[in-house]
Amino acid sequence: MEQYKIDEYNHQHINDHQRKFNFVAEYVAQLDDVLQKLQAFNIAIPSWALGTGGTRFGRFSGGGEPRTLEEKISDVGTIHALNRSSNSISLHIPWDIPENATAIKAHAAQYGLHFDAVNSNTFQDQKDAKLSYKFGSLHHTDKAVRDQAIQHNIDVIKYGVELGSNALSVWLSDGSNFPGQLNFRKAFQNTLDSLQQIYAALPDDWKVWIEYKPFEPNFYSTTIGDWGQSHLLASKLGKKALTLVDLGHHLPNTNIEQIVSLLLMEQKLAGFHFNDSKYGDDDLTVGSINPYQLFLIFNELVEGMDARGLNHATGIGWMIDASHNVKDPIEDLIQSVEAIKIAYAQALLVDTKALVEAQQSNDVAKAQEILQAAYRTDVRPLLAEARLRAGGALNPIALYRELGVRDTLIKQRGAKTVATGL
C-alpha cells in the first residue's frame, strides 16, 4: 500500500472530515489525550485470519487468499497501512511456522509490524505426529501424549523468542463428549502438571496466557471451561500465568464485563481475543452483534487499567480472533478493528467523575445516562483524525475498495487459493 494513495484519498475527503471532527472535538474534554491514546492503541492480527474460515459443514474460500506466511504478513501490512492500528501479527504454530525468523522479522518490519503472542495448537493431529490428540493433549490420561503436547508448546516458545514475541497463548480443546469419559479432577491435575512444565520453560520476560471455553469441539465438558478454572490454574502456576478472555467463549447471557473487571483487580487479565457472537463461539466480526457489550467491556478496561496505572496500549494483550466465511477477510478485519476502537473511544469519553458520584449515591438512572451519553456519541471522526495523524486512511474500507486491492490479490495469487487455518 503506497503511502501516496492514502494521502491522495485523505486529501480528497479532508474537508468533510474536518467539519465532522471539529464538531465532535468541541465536546471532548481532553482531546489531545484521547487522540494520543487512540493513536497508540493497536490490535494484533492473527495469522490465520487472513484466509476464509469455515464450519464443519463446509468452507467457502474467497479469492486471493495468502498462500504463505509472507503473504499473510503482507495482508496485515495492508490493513495496518490503512488503519495504523494493527502493528503486530500473532502466529499460530504449526499453521504458520517461521522457518527463517530473521527473514520473517525483516519482512514484517517493512510493514512496520512486529510479532505478538505465539499460539500453540494441540487440538489437531499434525501429519508427522507420533501420538494423537483425539482424547486431548495437556490433560491426557497418557503421559506420552502430554509430553508430546508439552514439547510442542516449548517449541512454540522457541519460535516466539526468535521472533521477538513475549507471550505464549494456550487454548486447549481438551474435554469430553460424554458423561463418564473423564475424571474431571485428574484431567485438571494433569493439565496443571503439564502447564507447570511449560511455565518452567518460559523466558523471564514472558507470559503464558490461558484461554478458557465452555464447549466445542467437546460437547459435554471442557477441561478449562470457564474463567474460574483458568484463574485457578493461573493462580497455581504463578505470576507469569494469566487468563485470556475470548469474547465468544462464554455460556449464554454471561456478564463478561464483570469477569474482566475482576481479573483486572486480581492482576490476572492477560488480554483479549476479540470477536462477536450470538449463539456460541461464532467468531463473527467484532461489534457486529452487540456493540454495547463491547463498549461496556472497554468501560471496565479503561476504569480498571487506570486504577492500576496500566498503559492502555501495552498493559494487556489485544488480538482479534474472528472467522468470516462470507466476507473478504481484510475487510472483515478492518471492520473489527474499527469497532474495537469505537468502543475504546466511547469508553474514553465517559465522564468518570460523575459516574463515580452516581454510583456512590446509587443514582442508577444517572449512571445509565452517563454511559449512554458516551456511547451515543458519534466518535468516528475522532478515529479518523487519529488515523490521519498517524498516516492512515480517513476511511480504510472505502479506500481498500476504491483501490481494488482484492482484485489485485486474486490476480497475483489466484481465485482458488486456500490459506492455512480453520
Add this chain to the structure above:
Amino acid sequence: MEQYKIDEYNHQHINDHQRKFNFVAEYVAQLDDVLQKLQAFNIAIPSWALGTGGTRFGRFSGGGEPRTLEEKISDVGTIHALNRSSNSISLHIPWDIPENATAIKAHAAQYGLHFDAVNSNTFQDQKDAKLSYKFGSLHHTDKAVRDQAIQHNIDVIKYGVELGSNALSVWLSDGSNFPGQLNFRKAFQNTLDSLQQIYAALPDDWKVWIEYKPFEPNFYSTTIGDWGQSHLLASKLGKKALTLVDLGHHLPNTNIEQIVSLLLMEQKLAGFHFNDSKYGDDDLTVGSINPYQLFLIFNELVEGMDARGLNHATGIGWMIDASHNVKDPIEDLIQSVEAIKIAYAQALLVDTKALVEAQQSNDVAKAQEILQAAYRTDVRPLLAEARLRAGGALNPIALYRELGVRDTLIKQRGAKTVATGL
C-alpha cells in the same frame, strides 16, 4: 453377522435374562402388546453415521470405516442383526449416491434392510457444481442458484424412487452471519417458492420433511430457524409437507416435547432426527445427556399418536442423526437405538388412565409420580426379550465386542479409512 453366533450368545445368557424378564414382566399390564410394539419399532440409520464425524477443529478417524455405500449398508446390517431394530438406512446425497439402485436394493435386502427417507445436501459445494451455495441455496437471491438447488432435490427424489423410499428430507443451512446480510422476508419467500417447485415433483405417495435449526453453520439467522417457520412453510405447501424435529436443533431450554405434541395435533409432525446435546447441535449419542427429556418426548408421541390412531412404528419417521468422533460408530449407534427404545418402552408403561385423571384434577404431585414410576422402571429386560423373539442379541454391544467385529473391519478395510460425511 452369522445368526448362530447370536444364538450361541443368547443361549449362554438366557437364564440371567429370564430371571430379569420374569421379574419385570409381572408389573407390565399389557405385556404382549408392549413386546409386539417393541419388536415392531425400528429406527433408520443414516448412511453418514457409520464413519467418524468431526468438528471444524479437526476430525479424528477411527479404523475400519466403510469406504463405500456397500460397506455402509453392511455395517447397518451388523447393527440390525444384533438389535433387530434398525431395518432401514437413510441415504444422504451426494455423499452416498446409489449408482445402481437395483444392486444396492438387493444388497440391502440381504441384511433385511430397506431405504428410508433420502436427504438432499445444498449446504456444501460439490466438485462439479456450477454455482456456489456460499450464500445459501433455496433462499438465494440469485434464481440460478435456487434452480440448481431445486434440481438437486428433484434428482434426490429420483434416487429415492428407485430405492423404494417415500420421503425427501430437506435440511437447509441457508441463513446469514451478519445483520443486514439478508432480507428475512424475501429469503422466506424464495425458500417457499423453491420448495413449491420441489413439492410439485413429489410422487403421489411421497412426503417432504422440512427440518429447522436455529443456528450453525450460519450464526446470525437461519431461514428455517424454528418449528414455527418450518410449520408455516409446511402449511403453505400442502398436506405432503411436514415438519421434521431434530432434537439438537433448538435454542437453550426449549420445551421440545410441547412442540412435538402440537405438531402431532396439527398433523404436521414428519418425524425425528434423534441425538442428544448439551449446548447446541452437538450430535451426541441419543440419551447420553438427558434421557428423561427423551422419555417425555416419547410420552407425548405415544399419547398423541394413540389419540390420532397412528401406528407407532410407521406413523411418523424415526431416524438417528448423531455424530461421534470419540466412539466406534457402530457401538454408538447401538447405544442410541437402545436409548430410544428404553424411552419408548417406558412411555408405553405410563398409566395413561391415571394420568388423565390426575391432569383433569390438577393433582400435580400425582401426575409426576405416574410419569416417574414408568421412567424409574428398569425396562432393559423388556427390550432384550423383544430382541430375543426377533432373533437379535440379548446384549448387542457386549456381543459386538466379544466377537471383535471392529478388529475384523480394520483388517478388511484398513486403519486409516475415512468415510464420506461430516
Add this chain to the structure above:
Amino acid sequence: MEQYKIDEYNHQHINDHQRKFNFVAEYVAQLDDVLQKLQAFNIAIPSWALGTGGTRFGRFSGGGEPRTLEEKISDVGTIHALNRSSNSISLHIPWDIPENATAIKAHAAQYGLHFDAVNSNTFQDQKDAKLSYKFGSLHHTDKAVRDQAIQHNIDVIKYGVELGSNALSVWLSDGSNFPGQLNFRKAFQNTLDSLQQIYAALPDDWKVWIEYKPFEPNFYSTTIGDWGQSHLLASKLGKKALTLVDLGHHLPNTNIEQIVSLLLMEQKLAGFHFNDSKYGDDDLTVGSINPYQLFLIFNELVEGMDARGLNHATGIGWMIDASHNVKDPIEDLIQSVEAIKIAYAQALLVDTKALVEAQQSNDVAKAQEILQAAYRTDVRPLLAEARLRAGGALNPIALYRELGVRDTLIKQRGAKTVATGL
C-alpha cells in the same frame, strides 16, 4: 407540567441544540420526512409502570408513587408534556379499573392522552373471585374456570369500549411447572376455544393481541410459549387476532428481528411490549442492555411496514412494558421512550436503496457498513428537534430533575405509597 417551564428550559439550551441539530441535519437525506415521522411516533405507557415493580424476593418502593388511576394518568401527562411521545395510556384490569369512564377520559384528555389497548389479568386471583387461577385460566381443565376467565376478558373489552380503546391485549401465564401436569394438546385446544369466545365478543373495529412467553411464572411449559404457538392461535381465530411481541419473552439468543419480519409478512404482527433483558423477562429499561438489537428490530419494522404501506405511527401497537425497581419510574419511562425513538430514527436513516443492492449481490461487508453507518450516527439532536417542534423539552430527563418533580410528588403523595401492579 406547565408549558412555560418547558419553554424556558428550551430557550436556555437552544443555541447548543441548534449547533448539534444543524450538524447532523446536513447528513439526513429526507430531513422533513424524518422529523415528521419522529413527531408522529408515540409509545403508550402502561398504567402499572408508574409504580416501582418488584421481584419475588422483595419490592422496594420509591416515594411519591401514584395512589390512584388519576395520579397515574397525571404521571403519564408529565412524561408526555416533556417528551411529546407518550400520548396514550394502556390500562391493566383489574389493577386500574376506570369506574367512571367519562370522567377518566376527560381527565386524560387534559394531558392530551387517550387510551391504548386494555390488558386483562387472569394470572392472579382477585379478592372476590369465585374460582382460582392457580392452575391456569383460558387453558384450564375445568370449564367453570375458563368461563370465569372468558367473562373477565369480555368485561375488559367493555371497559375498553367506554374508554375509546380498540384492542384487547391478552397475556396468559397458563402453563405447567412439572412434566405430566398438563396435556399440551388439550391445553392448547381449551385456550383456542376460550379465545374464540372472547373473539366473538370483540367489536367490529377491535383487535385481540395474543402475547407469548416461554417461561415464568410457570417453569416447565407455557401454553402460549413462543411466536409459533401464538401465530397458530391467531391464524385459527381470524383476521382480528394478531401476535404481540414482548422483547423479554424469548429463549436465550432468539433472533427476534426475524420473527418480527415474518409476522409483518404474514400480516399478523399486533405490536410490541418494549423492554430490555439480559437473562429472561427482566423488564429492564428499553435499550439499556442491547440497543443494537433494538435498532435491528426497528430496521425490520421500517422495511416491513413500508413494504406493506403501513403508517409507522399507527400501523401496529407500541407500548412499554418494563419494571424498574431501582429507578424513579418516570425517569425510567423517559429513558425507555428515548431509546425507542433513537432506534427508530437510526432505522429511518438506513440507506435502503444501497442495502437492497448489497443484499442482492451478497455484499455482506457492505450491508454491515450501511446498517452501522446509520446506527453510529448520533441522532439525539433529531429527537430533540422533533420534541422542540411539538412543544416538548429538549432534554426531558434533565428538565424533570431540574424542576424537582419527584420531590413535589413525594410531598403530595407521601414517601411510602405503593402503586397497584407487580
Add this chain to the structure above:
Amino acid sequence: MEQYKIDEYNHQHINDHQRKFNFVAEYVAQLDDVLQKLQAFNIAIPSWALGTGGTRFGRFSGGGEPRTLEEKISDVGTIHALNRSSNSISLHIPWDIPENATAIKAHAAQYGLHFDAVNSNTFQDQKDAKLSYKFGSLHHTDKAVRDQAIQHNIDVIKYGVELGSNALSVWLSDGSNFPGQLNFRKAFQNTLDSLQQIYAALPDDWKVWIEYKPFEPNFYSTTIGDWGQSHLLASKLGKKALTLVDLGHHLPNTNIEQIVSLLLMEQKLAGFHFNDSKYGDDDLTVGSINPYQLFLIFNELVEGMDARGLNHATGIGWMIDASHNVKDPIEDLIQSVEAIKIAYAQALLVDTKALVEAQQSNDVAKAQEILQAAYRTDVRPLLAEARLRAGGALNPIALYRELGVRDTLIKQRGAKTVATGL
C-alpha cells in the same frame, strides 16, 4: 405421625417389597454397605419450604400451611417419620426466629430433628430496619448499610449457636440491574471486607457457606455471580469459608458436575441447595426435570468424597431449596428427598474400578455403558429397604395420602393460612 401407622402400612406391603428388594439385591455388590449409607444419608429441610412459594406474578396458597416455627418443625417431623431421611431443619432468619432456643430444640428433638445451617437474609427490608437493602447489603456503597447487614449475619450466628447449628449460609442478592450502576471491583471488595468481619465472628467449629447465583433478583450483574467469584472470596477468607452450590443458580447449559468435582478437589465445597430447573432459578422439585444430571452430580460427589475419605452423610451439607406453588409442600419435599436418594443410590452402584479402567484407556462407549448401567437400575427397592430398617414407610407419599394428613392439617390450621417465606 404415630409409628404404628407406619408399621401397619409396611406390614400390608411387605411381601411386594420383599420380592422387589430380593430381585435387585442380588445385583448389588456390597449390599450392606449400600444400605447403611442410604440409611445414614439425610437431607435438611429449610423452614421456608413448608409453605407454598410464589412468583412475582402471584402466590397461590394451599391449605393447612404452618403458621409458626413449631408447626414447621412438626411438618418436617412428619416427613422424617415417613422417610427417615430428613433429620434436620435449616432456619431462615428472620422468617423464622427461634425466640426460645431451648424450647425449640426440645420441640425438634421430639421428632428426632436437629438444626442444620442457619440462613441470613439481607435481600428484603425488615419492618424495623433503619436502612434499606434496595441497593444491596454486604456490597453496598454505604458503610452504614454494610454494617447493618454484617450485624444481622452475626445475629444469625448467635441464633445458630443456641440451636446447635454449626454453619452460616449466606446468599446475597446484591448486584445491579443496569450497566453503570455498580463498580464491580469495589462491590467485590466491599463484599470481601464485610464477609471478613462476619468470618471473624464465626465460632471455631463453624463454617460460612457462600452461595453464588448469576441473576435474579438483579438482572444485569450479581456480585457473587458464579462459582469462580464465590471461590475467590472463600479463598481470601480462609479455611472456614466454602462455596455452596444451588443447582438452580447457573447459566443455561452449565456443567455443574464439573464444578462440583473441582470444588471438592480444592476442599472448598460447602454443600448443596437441591432443586431442579429448566430455565433459571425455577426452584422445582429435585429430579423433576433432569434426573440424569442429578445422578452425574452424585457420581462426582461419591468419587470425590471417597478420594478425600469424607463421610458421605456428614462430609458436606445437604439441603433442599425448592419452592412449589402447585403442590402440597410436604408431598413435594418427600418427592425431592426420594429423587436425591435415588441418584445417590445409583451413584453407589457405579462400577468404579471398571470406570477408572475405561477412562484410563479412553474407552468412551464403555464408560457410558458403566454409568448408564447404574442409572438404569431400579433402585427404589433399596431405598424402601433402607427406610424399612430405619422405621420409615415403604412408600412415604402413598401413606401420607392414605392417612389424609393434609386434610387434618387444614382442619387444624385452616384453609387460608400463609406461611412465612417467599
